[in-house]
Amino acid sequence: AQSVTQPDIHITVSEGASLELRCNYSYGATPYLFWYVQSPGQGLQLLLKYFSGDTLVQGIKGFEAEFKRSQSSFNLRKPSVHWSDAAEYFCAARSRGGNTGKLIFGQGTTLQVKP
Amino acid sequence: GAVVSQHPSRVICKSGTSVKIECRSLDFQATTMFWYRQFPKQSLMLMATSNEGSKATYEQGVEKDKFLINHASLTLSTLTVTSAHPEDSSFYICSVRTRNYEQYFGPGTRLTVT
Numbered sequence: 001a002q003s004v005t006q007p008d009i010h011i012t013v014s015e016g017a018s019l020e021l022r023c024n025y026s027y028g029a030t031p032y033l034f035w036y037v038q039s040p041g042q043g044l045q046l047l048l049k050y051f052s053g054d055t056l057v058q059g060i061k062g063f064e065a066e067f068k069r070s071q072s073s074f075n076l077r078k079p080s081v082h083w084s085d086a087a088e089y090f091c092a093a094r095s096r097g098g099n100t101g102k103l104i105f106g107q108g109t110t111l112q113v114k115p
Numbered sequence: 116g117a118v119v120s121q122h123p124s125r126v127i128c129k130s131g132t133s134v135k136i137e138c139r140s141l142d143f144q145a146t147t148m149f150w151y152r153q154f155p156k157q158s159l160m161l162m163a164t165s166n167e168g169s170k171a172t173y174e175q176g177v178e179k180d181k182f183l184i185n186h187a188s189l190t191l192s193t194l195t196v197t198s199a200h201p202e203d204s205s206f207y208i209c210s211v212r213t214r215n216y217e218q219y220f221g222p223g224t225r226l227t228v229t
Contacts, residue, residue: 032216034218036220041206041223041225042223043119043121043208043220043221043222044159044208044210044220045220046116046217046219049217051216090158090159094216094218102161102164103161103210103218105158105159106158107158108157108158110156
């Protein structure tokens, strides 16, 4: 079955430190991959996406993600975290082949930023 | 990206009443919209796919008679929670998918059933 896994439920980093949020997927073929961020009580904002091409994807707010086919991973990174980055982060995937198919979410990772 | 709005942002209703939540795609004509439900500290669960001009497609386990979805136009989909009960209290989020395969989400509606 298709699935997306975020191994870390909760991560705490100090402000200014680097960040990496892990995401692994299980699909028959490489899916479209997404990272979303959700602030408390809010909807989801698209940070970045991978469809094809360069495996290092740049997103908004200084985030980037690297697609590694050999590891079935799409980890999110940021070199220096800001207090405003504290939020819930979701990795998601959808099968290729047209614009159909369900978006499947990981369980989410809560990011806490220490001052 | 696409801009998606939801109304209301919060609603409190009494058990047994019905509540309608609107989802609007403000700058994009969406033939397909999605409705999700999110419990506290959990991920999003797809409830149904709303198709303009036709019946919605519900996910397994979602009661279609309880969660009525209408996609009246290319910019509006509504979710009506009928005969709401406290267990229906949740965060409901709609989403639209653009032609270049990106998916954008509304700000969500917090439903509390007392």
